[in-house]
Amino acid sequence: MTDMSMAPVKARKGFSGLVLLMLAIGAFLLLFLLIPAGTVIYVAFTEKGTGALTLVNFLDFLENDLFKRSFVNSAYVSAMSVVWASVFALPLAVITTRFEFRGSVIIQTLGFLPLIMPPFVGAVAMLLLFGRNGTVNLWLDQFFGIKLPFMEGLNGVIFVQSLHYFPFILINVSNSLRQIDVSMEEAAQNLGSSGFRLFRKIVFPLAMPGYLAGAALVFVKVFDDLATPLLLNVTDMLAPQAYLRVTSIGLSDPMGYVIATILIAVSVFAMWASVALMRGRDYATVQRGGGGLAKRKLKPREAVLAYGVVVFVLLLVLSPHIGLLLLSFASIWSFSALPDGYTMAHYGRVIGESSIYIKNTLIYASTAGLIDVVIGGGIAYLVLRTKLFGRQWLDWAATAALAVPGVVLGIGYLRTFYGVTLPNGTSLTSLPIMIILALAVRRLPYALRAIFAAMQQISVSLEEAAENLGANKARTVQRIVLPLMLGGLLAGFVTSFATAAVELSATLMLIQSNNDAPIAYGLYMFMQSPAGRGPGAALGVIAVLLVAICTFVSHVVIERSQKSLGLKK
């Protein structure tokens, strides 16, 4: 018997290449996520001037009434947005998953809305529809003699955000409901339970994890959002305060960093809380070949009610889009239910003046998407297919970007890279590449999950079969992994692209000149002045169409490739 180590079976050449890949991805995450975010936190805890560690900045924060009010307002707006989003989402989720309902496809499609239009785009249109002198209140006044304060102050932010983000709850709860095996329900029926009791005691608890995940996501998104409150002229919230502090007082003022640190802390806490509450409750119960809950037919009365709810919510959800469309064609729209006249002039102006925005957006979003695909693909391969030490850290680091709001990342980049200059003296922060990197880092967690999911679908034995027949690691990736992952990579790219195309918060911090600005920034600038609203709306419509078309086309491509691979029938 020979005592001989067999450990070095794995080829050394492939091994060192993987280590290199890991180091490169690690360096990217360190430079463009961890160090900027870490810098922000570090500055928040250091004394201005001396650089000594201190809590004095946080004490200052607590002594400032404006900041305290901002914190309370942000928490209130986020919580109320979750409540209203739940009111919109839960009936739709139950109606579409538990009953045979014709409109299910349309409702599920709503899930894409937050992807293709950021909430601030619709905010101005919402003012015109629901504001004090908006369409709805004019009608209410005319017929009932009342006006409702939909859009007054914080109400406006809550209204816009909950209408915008409720699909996150809808999708998560629907998925949870669909994953409940029909036998769960049948077992309860078999033991004598039925109707609302069955729903309350069996179905709802099983769907709870999905609800919590969606609710936490909505809370964090609303808490971090900068552009919507700014556009609605609500500045006493945390994210706008951070932005205003840094842009008006400057990078050396510690308060901006304190607020940024609090934003990170709240994001982390909300996500931790949702995970902690769900621990040990992984309720996916669908057995192999199981088909989820049984759907039953609606009785006529229920059907009327169900369609009523759905139509009402649909109208609400589509109102910003409808409003935006009307606004983009309106010559004058003020103190009237509908525009007084229609024109194509806004589109003419936007296409003439603002094609630079569109071009910049395409370049930024597609480059960011590409970066995410490369880095996400790399991380997924390292985590799922190698045993390298520390590979999980890459995953964790990339996912940590979820907890870093755009405004914080922007501040972090400014602070970290402001002093870094090119040989000709220009600061790194003045280059558009910084915007691209910020977009890429912010979107990486979403792209990564899409790519991860795609890679998990590929059985390892497909790769082992290739190695068995003579293909080394690199050839196996080239001939088996990449072709099979094409759909997943594309899905990752689209996730990144679509959301990066309309992201504003990090961009707002980093933008240096109008010539480097993407659509979202142009929209924001237009929407600032009443005269710019028409062209702004036209630009918004173009942005929505752009993202919608790209999303749709790639969706078709992905479906087709899945089908041709036989992964989906």
Added chain:
Amino acid sequence: MTKVSAVSAMRIDPQAITIEGVNVHYGALRVLKDINLEIKPGELFAFLGPSGCGKTTLLRLIAGFLSATTGRVVVGNADLTNTPPWKRDVGMVFQSYALWPHMTVRKNIAFGLEERRLPRAEIDKRVDAALDLVGMRHLADRRPSQLSGGQQQRVAVARTIVIRPKVLLLDEPLSNLDAKMRVQVRQELRELQLRLGLTTIFVTHDQEEANTICDRIAVFSDGEIQQVGKPMDLYANPANLFVASFLGTANIIEGSVSGIGANRIFTTSSSVAIPVAENAVVPPGAKLVFRPQHCSLTPANPDDVRLSGTINTIEFLGAAVRYELKMGADSLLIELPFQSADMVKKEGDILETYLPRSAMLWLAD
């Protein structure tokens, strides 16, 4: 191309497989323990055992997908211990078949030859030959998802043998087929293996598969090889209690031996005394083992041991009737040939049977 020439184009000299002193650890868990094995050229050799026994681990070790803590893997004259999978020429057919869904049948089969940089004409010729060999030429342009399970299995086999591997590894090749196909395909695999003269390892947890087509079997349990031998030898002379109970049905009676020489008595834990044959070798801690069908209603020899008890349950197996007897606190299974319904006893009846001393085995763990 005819089948005969297809075969001759693929035949290579049969190679032996030698496993020497292999130990495999997953962290602190030792999943293979001191494995030594010599598989002869041209043999169809089964790794048989329950799931989690280490048989697939050893197969994957031979293919190079995992590394051992100690030990060597030698195929023919080549020590493959430190060779990466793609340089081993050890053909493996995966349990899931692992056909690439983005390639047609033809492309799947051509893959290994393309990786070997053969000229296109040669690749086409050999792919056609392999397709003919498994009777899949007419489906060459289909995608794997358009094939039935049996067809996918043929493609997986063709894809592996087309590279003319030194040896063939089959990982539970029949487990994804329905019962009827299994019987047919196992014979096809045996014929193909004989025609190619290819040394083949066949991993299975199904003793019938191993018994029917394999030359020799290694029985695995708990990361160790329990016994290696021809199917009939393993059944007739199991080396230990595990092999006896894993291959077929066996009665295992606990008790202890007293006395010496011709007067040895085995007393069961419920105090039934059974005489031990004078020439029987009884290892320490041994239990009495015998097959249910070795008992009969009348003694064949004068010194047959009489076993009697109350019938607890009756199972009708078709050709035989299986009685579960209570003999004291011990439970015995007795199988008697079925002749007619009125000869079958009833629950609660006393059944008296006779067991030849030659059928009594004394085995320890």
